[in-house]
Amino acid sequence: MRVLVKGAGVAGLAAAFELAIRGATVTVAEIRHGIGGNASWFAGGMLAPWCECESAEQPVLDLGRDAADWWDAATPGQVTRAGxxxxxxxxxxxxxxxxxxxxxxxxxxxxxxxxxxxxxxxxxxxxxxxxxDEAHLDPRQAMAALHDGLAAMGVEFHFGADASAGAGFDRQIECTGMAAGDGRLxxxxxxxxxxxxxxxxxxxxxxxxxxxxxxxxxxxxxxxxxxxxxxxxxxxxxxxxxxxxxxxxxxxxxxxxxxxxxxxxxxxxxxxxxFPDNLPRVETNGEIIAINGLYRHGFLLAPAMARQAADLVFNQDGTKELAHEIDGQRRSA
Incomplete structure (x- = not known):
């Protein structure tokens, strides 16, 4: 399975990690000339699902409660668990x-x-x-560590590259945030x-x-x-x-x-x-899977969104059900 990930923000890096550990051959294309400069670069890095629910919906807690464990596994030594x-x-x-x-x-x-x-x-x-039970990390150090770990796993990075083309790939993961041009955002x-x-x-x-x-x-x-x-x-x-x-x-x-x-x-x-409801989405359009709308919960929710996207890549039969998982959580909230 050859997968192109467009965007090297927190969503793109998390998606690349989930795909790589499941055996995909992953290429990441980023229009910037290196890690940084995007919204992820200026994040707080708080893995705080319980605090966030003061103004967020229940899915933020449900999807974010395992984020610290994910980051610990993906970037050992980067997470501080001090509440x-x-x-x-x-x-x-x-x-x-x-x-x-x-x-x-x-x-x-x-x-x-x-x-x-x-x-x-x-x-x-x-x-x-x-x-x-909450935690935090330094987004810049965590992104650099995740990039280095992915490169060591064989993930190819193309910085300063036009990510518009996807020829030769089985699937594409769109993680370009506002640049995606989605009118709902x-x-x-x-x-x-x-x-x-x-x-x-x-x-x-x-x-x-x-x-x-x-x-x-x-x-x-x-x-x-x-x-x-x-x-x-x-x-x-x-x-x-x-x-x-x-x-x-x-x-x-x-x-x-x-x-x-x-x-x-x-x-x-x-x-x-x-998105209008401030909750993220993982959506499919043919061979393209889009992760977007992480709002102010990027480092908290990117792991769960990346897992969903990887599930869609490797489990075609479950695509429809997985694509509607967040919608079901919205309705229940």
Whole structure:
């Protein structure tokens, strides 16, 4: 089975891995000149299905609960399993209760336990929620590791290549996001910052609840932190706006004042493809299988979508049933 995967974002790399481990001969074509620069490059990398269900449908939890295990197997050493800590200022205690009522998989923590979990937050928050089974990774390191692992498995990569042709392949997997030109998709712009400060240490993603501008801070290596993110209904890939910059920095400062003295290492914008219901789809059109609409859950949902696509490649008899699996989950949700 010779399969062409179009796109080397998180969906394309995950699909290539699922196909390769099942014995397919895989070629990945990417119009960019290397890994990076797409929406996946600017992701938070939080494998947080329980937290995400505060605003997402049940299928996000059902499809994402095994993502950390998948990434552990595909990219050994890249996943940090320390959970997610969610905190709120005393004046926003109602937001904390609302979040708790809309999610599962958490337990409440008091000020003493918050200090045990994250000593640098001592004296700042009285109440929080801990989601102990969640995890995170650095998207850039994980994508590089997955690329290297795929290359070692014999997957061919063609960067800077026109992926429009698919001659000589048995199947094609379309993973090009907004570039697919699917009129049902809309762009959801996410803006993020990377800050550097040696004055803050965090062991896990920390989410700060705020009624106007909720924030997440994801620790990276070398005293760096990814600060995100906005959700703007826009397909613009222009620079981060002044308003977003102020909001992100203000929220980071509210989490810990040391962020006020941090260096702004990088700003970034990613436009995530989303269907009207914000849920992903794996669809077939002849010999072409499309994975799209991962919205803001790329690293969380790409493994499940990749497994579905690989099932379609290798199980022709089950194509129709598998193609409708997500639709059934939407209806049940």
């Amino acid at each position: 997610t800590l969610l905190v709120a200022a005393p004046r926003d205690a109602g937001e904390l209760d609302r979040f708790a009522s809309r999610t599962s998989g958490h337990r409440r923590v008091d000020e003493d336990e918050i200090v045990l979990l994250e000593p640098d937050l001592a004296g700042r928050f009285r109440r929080g929620l801990l989601f102990p 809309r762009g959801v712009r996410g803006e993020m910052l990377i800050l550097n400060t040696p004055d803050v240490s965090l062991s896990r993603p920390v989410r700060l609840l705020h009624p106007r501008f909720p924030l997440y801070v994801v620790p990276r290596t070398d005293h760096r932190f990814m600060i995100g993110a906005t959700m703007i209904e826009s397909q613009s890939v222009g620079p981060v706006t002044a308003r977003s910059m102020m909001e992100l920095l203000g929220a980071a400062y509210a989490l810990h004042p040391a962020f006020g003295e941090a260096e702004i290492v990088e700003t970034g914008v990613g436009v995530r493809p989303a």
